[in-house]
Amino acid sequence: MADDWLVQGPTDPHEVADHYDDWAARYDADLATWSYRAPVAVAERVRAHHPDAGTLLDAGCGTGLVGRALRASGFGGRIVGLDVSQASLRVAERAGVYDELRPADLQQPLDVADDSVDALVCVGVMTYLPDVDAVWREFARVVRPGGLVVVTQREDLWQPRDCPGVVDRLAADGVWTPIDVSGPAAYLPEAEGELGGLGCYYVTARVGSA
Template sequence: MAKQDRAALAAIQNASPEALQSYYDDWAQAYDADLAAMGYRAPQVAARILGEYPVVRAAPILDAGCGTGLTGQALAGEGFEHLVGLDLSAASLAQAEAKCCYRRLVQCDINQPLPLADRQFAAAQCIGTLTYVRDVSPFMRELCRVVQPGGLILFTQRKDLYGDAFQAALDTVTAQGLWSLLYHSEPQPYLPHYEAFGRAQDIHYDLYRTAD
């Protein structure tokens, strides 16, 4: 990945959906190798967290913002068998399909209502993608809608973006009785070998249980 593209990664969070799709389409072929070089381990950490809870391994799991499928690979490594992935980038979805760990892949903008039926997933995750979610509360309500009662929702968010507005958005969903917090991690490394990010871009892992 060229240095100018690395700089763009730090600035692209406010891009339009069209620009974001183009950016990740262009990066899809090199994405896995580049993220490995940056020290990216969030998919494996997230999969281990989800794997510590009594989620049936054959139950449907939603991977929102699945990208090239690194997150799906990690879930499959924990024994999860029925994965559905969503992403904006068609080229990234092609890379995810080649990994053969998803039952279904859907191209969509997760800032819009999800093209999924109610209560069909035992769990959902969104790893390394909330940077691009413009309005957090509606998205989290959508995850609550498609996850079964008593199911799990796991996501990451960067420390520098986990401010009062983000917490208020999560609290709104809690106040609406849609979920309750099970686990909130201390900040953990995100891209430790990426020079444009420092400790301010460490990430939190949050796990919620949907209402029964």
């Protein structure tokens, strides 16, 4: 696994898909070695802020770590996973915690109806999605008013991609109401080198105006 590839963070969906296809079989073991805690932290936020959510979209589900964390936290609703890496989706399928898994490029409009899910989570994926404003608006579009969006963003991309500005702009536009913006927290604390020093922000927002 080339750690420098992760630090560099390419955004071409074909390149990203190839990389995650190659990594899929070893991804869960590597992330466990690096003490990746974001899936559990996001599951906790979903359970705390939308305990009754019946349908959840996991945008960039990868091999299914977030779905597994949600089930372990007691989430009993429907979980739909989307990802550009087919090999990762096959690993997620074997986990047996998703009700539906579909290939999708999150840099394109989602093939998901407006206001159709109670919650959307996107964990460890924004590295690869440079147009933060467009992506977060698209996430909010598919979530019912009053529903929840929880996304993570790496600390080193938080300011360069103007994530604080996007959080505020979406609030000003009545797209969402932030509940909590926290970070930076340790992201991959046991990884070696630059990767191990990365922090992560968590954005939790309720869709619609307050």
